[in-house]
Amino acid sequence: MIVEGHEHTKELTRSAHTVVIGSGSGGSVVAHTLAQAGVETVVLEEGGHFDRGGFTQREGEMLKKLFRNGAQQYTTDGMINVLQGSCFGGSTVINMADCEPMTESLLAHWREEFLLTSMTMDAMAPSLERVRAMLQVQQIRPDQVNLNNSLVLQGAKKLGHSTAVFEHNRKGCIGSGYCLLGCAYDAKKGAHLNYLPRAIDAGVTVYTDARVERIEVESAEKVFVHGSILERGVRIARLPFKVEAQRVVMAAGAAHSPAILWASGLGGKLPALGKNLSLQPQLGVIADYGDDTAVTMWRGIPQSAYTTAFDDISPEKGLSGYRLEGLNSGVALFAANLPGLGHPHKAQMSRLKHLSFGLVLVPDRPSGKLDWKQDSERGFATEIHYTPQTEWIERLRKGMKLAAEIHFAAGAKEVYFTAENTPLLKSADDLSKLDDFKLLTGSAHLISAHIQGTCRMGLDPKSSVVDQDHRVHGFENLYVVDASVHPTTASPHTMIPVMTLADRAARRMLDR
Amino acid sequence: MTLGSLGALPLLGISCSAPGNVPADLKFLSTGEYTLFQAIVDAFIPSGGAFALGAKDVKLAQLMDQELAKLEPALVQGLKGGLFFLEYLAGPLNGCWGRMSRLSDEDRVAVLAALSHSRFALLRELVVSLKVLSTLTFYDRPEVWPQIAYDGPWVKS
Ligand SMILES: Cc1cc2nc3c(=O)[nH]c(=O)nc-3n(C[C@H](O)[C@H](O)[C@H](O)COP(=O)(O)OP(=O)(O)OC[C@H]3O[C@@H](n4cnc5c(N)ncnc54)[C@H](O)[C@@H]3O)c2cc1C
Ligand code: SF4
Numbered sequence: 001m002i003v004e005g006h007e008h009t010k011e012l013t014r015s016a017h018t019v020v021i022g023s024g025s026g027g028s029v030v031a032h033t034l035a036q037a038g039v040e041t042v043v044l045e046e047g048g049h050f051d052r053g054g055f056t057q058r059e060g061e062m063l064k065k066l067f068r069n070g071a072q073q074y075t076t077d078g079m080i081n082v083l084q085g086s087c088f089g090g091s092t093v094i095n096m097a098d099c100e101p102m103t104e105s106l107l108a109h110w111r112e113e114f115l116l117t118s119m120t121m122d123a124m125a126p127s128l129e130r131v132r133a134m135l136q137v138q139q140i141r142p143d144q145v146n147l148n149n150s151l152v153l154q155g156a157k158k159l160g161h162s163t164a165v166f167e168h169n170r171k172g173c174i175g176s177g178y179c180l181l182g183c184a185y186d187a188k189k190g191a192h193l194n195y196l197p198r199a200i201d202a203g204v205t206v207y208t209d210a211r212v213e214r215i216e217v218e219s220a221e222k223v224f225v226h227g228s229i230l231e232r233g234v235r236i237a238r239l240p241f242k243v244e245a246q247r248v249v250m251a252a253g254a255a256h257s258p259a260i261l262w263a264s265g266l267g268g269k270l271p272a273l274g275k276n277l278s279l280q281p282q283l284g285v286i287a288d289y290g291d292d293t294a295v296t297m298w299r300g301i302p303q304s305a306y307t308t309a310f311d312d313i314s315p316e317k318g319l320s321g322y323r324l325e326g327l328n329s330g331v332a333l334f335a336a337n338l339p340g341l342g343h344p345h346k347a348q349m350s351r352l353k354h355l356s357f358g359l360v361l362v363p364d365r366p367s368g369k370l371d372w373k374q375d376s377e378r379g380f381a382t383e384i385h386y387t388p389q390t391e392w393i394e395r396l397r398k399g400m401k402l403a404a405e406i407h408f409a410a411g412a413k414e415v416y417f418t419a420e421n422t423p424l425l426k427s428a429d430d431l432s433k434l435d436d437f438k439l440l441t442g443s444a445h446l447i448s449a450h451i452q453g454t455c456r457m458g459l460d461p462k463s464s465v466v467d468q469d470h471r472v473h474g475f476e477n478l479y480v481v482d483a484s485v486h487p488t489t490a491s492p493h494t495m496i497p498v499m500t501l502a503d504r505a506a507r508r509m510l511d512r
Numbered sequence: 513m514t515l516g517s518l519g520a521l522p523l524l525g526i527s528c529s530a531p532g533n534v535p536a537d538l539k540f541l542s543t544g545e546y547t548l549f550q551a552i553v554d555a556f557i558p559s560g561g562a563f564a565l566g567a568k569d570v571k572l573a574q575l576m577d578q579e580l581a582k583l584e585p586a587l588v589q590g591l592k593g594g595l596f597f598l599e600y601l602a603g604p605l606n607g608c609w610g611r612m613s614r615l616s617d618e619d620r621v622a623v624l625a626a627l628s629h630s631r632f633a634l635l636r637e638l639v640v641s642l643k644v645l646s647t648l649t650f651y652d653r654p655e656v657w658p659q660i661a662y663d664g665p666w667v668k669s
Contacts, residue, residue: 057665060652332651336644343561350562442636
């Protein structure tokens with residue numbers, strides 16, 4: 001059953017064996033797995049419940065409804081727009097459906113650097129298989145690669161760089177191009193279409209518009225979860241709720257699971273809470289292909305092609321390197337990130353049809369932290385502090401050069417980036433202009449879709465928050481199963497890793 | 513960019529310079545702020561040029577006033593202080609004497625462009641965050657789409 005915020009007329013009090021906080025990649029998988037095993041489970045989700053009929057393909061409306069802070073969540077210095085879904089199904093509703101699992105090299109890195117001995121591909125394989133089957137993961141067909149993405153493949157091929165086309169969790173996709181705003185055709189198989197409905201069939205109640213503000217651990221068998229039923233849209237508290245449970249599973253995402261733990265007074269016991277933040281920031285690249293080429297980037301699967309030539313993953317370093325991925329972000333969001341103002345900005349927008357867009361994706365080492373403030377309205381407010389490291393900026397610069405080279409090889413007339421101080425490149429001979437490019441706050445428009453690491457998994461409670469079973473150090477009945485547990489960035493695309501780990505974690509809970 | 517991170521800017525009032533052009537039912541901005549805001553969004557997205565429509569033609573300032581009122585307070589906490597700075601100090605600091613709302617269109621664009629490349633991060637951020645919100649709202653308007661050859665959503669509401 002789904003109970004929406006507006007259905008409550010009085011304070012909610014109830015009990016359940018397990019409360020799952022958040023209904024995204026991590027929470028949906030755990031709720032489903034526990035419910036299938038007969039565990040009485042309740043999901044509390046801050047965002048609203050929307051279905052295909054509510055996905056209007058209008059940016060102004062859907063960004064506000066489906067995203068955290070209406071897609072206006074930024075790092076404190078304003079440089080990185082940290083995107084997160086916040087609705088029934090979490091980020092799986094608004095993500096790009098690229099499916100990229102963790103690799104053996106990455107897990108080897110976690111074993112070697114963080115002593116996570118149980119993180120092996122063999123141990124992960126059954127969970128990965130179940131997740132892939134549930135999401136109906138399949139290869140994007142060549143005829144589904146739109147021109148915007150195909151230009152990445154063409155340019156890279158001319159330069160001799162290897163590329164790939166993603167696997168995705170879409171079925172019956174008609175290529176409308178609006179994945180970021182929720183799929184109005186139910187072709188993108190987010191958790192709202194599989195894990196959550198099946199969990200509900202197995203008896204789970206999902207409360208939407210229900211924001212958890214703190215938990216109170218009374219004993220190893222009893223936890224109280226406190227929060228507010230919200231007015232949808234404005235997210236103002238309407239009514240309080242209190243749910244008693246034997247076990248609480250945090251899956252509120254990497255910005256909010258640690259915040260709830262902090263607001264619950266557990267920060268003192270968990271010194272690593274909110275630290276080790278990875279954002280894997282991405283910078284946009286724009287290529288103008290001239291009047292003879294209609295790229296029409298906004299139609300078709302938004303993201304399908306990427307370079308692999310400069311991916312770098314090893315047991316020593318984990319995920320590193322850089323890559324170019326094609327992307328359609330939506331026309332208004334594209335405009336917002338385009339450099340310049342006044343007539344020059346309009347002139348660029350008038351060329352929209354001929355423009356290609358993509359992202360330079362550069363995996364990072366953890367280099368940020370969260371901080372919190374008490375907030376009378378919301379209980380707490382999260383601050384995201386992040387400083388790109390010099391080594392990361394150097395790889396970004398290489399990625400920018402790669403992106404420009406690829407686009408010129410594919411026939412672009414001009415290339416520039418989503419930064420107010422971007423140089424305008426007219427040919428591959430101009431690449432050296434990027435040597436002087438400075439990454440400035442208030443100038444570069446970076447986005448992050450992969451916030452991770454703030455409740456790091458590890459053995460030592462001083463430097464990590466959860467153990468290898470996702471249990472919060474020092475607590476028998478408190479778990480974290482979302483992207484915050486990744487000790488370092490798990491994959492260039494984090495949905496499948498989060499779900500795989502969540503599947504494994506839920507089974508470990510059942511085994512106890 | 514985020515208007516939230518502009519919280520350091522002081523909150524001071526802007527006196528109204530042309531109340532006649534201000535809608536009566538403002539939700540977030542004062543009349544003085546609205547006059548300035550309108551001048552700024554018109555500079556960001558002027559009418560004419562590469563295509564006909566600009567901020568003025570879609571009543572962008574009015575639309576944004578309503579949108580700003582719906583945003584969580586933390587997200588817009590610095591905006592009013594930022595507008596005060598833009599109105600009274602930004603011009604003089606960039607060699608244009610007078611209030612921003614009363615500058616010529618050309619001078620206003622020049623000042624805003626200079627601020628977007630300022631050596632002070634907070635000033636860059638102020639201008640660029642306003643630009644982000646303005647363009648996001650403007651290019652979401654159906655009347656703008658034909659002008660940029662965007663054929664719009666497939667779902668018809
Ligand atoms: C725009 C975008 C595109 C992406 N594209 C891809 C892609 O193509 N492929 C890929 O693999 N990954 C992609 N990702 C990343 C992937 O979707 C996320 O890494 C993954 O969903 C994270 O899972 P999670 O469980 O940590 O959090 P989420 O899926 O974000 O779920 C967290 C949920 O918790 C809820 N919540 C938060 N606080 C509270 C609270 N206090 N009380 C109750 N509920 C709360 C939120 O509202 C949200 O619904 C993308 C992400 C974004 C934002
Ligand atoms: S591109 Fe495909 S999956 Fe994405 S919104 Fe359109 S139909 Fe749905």
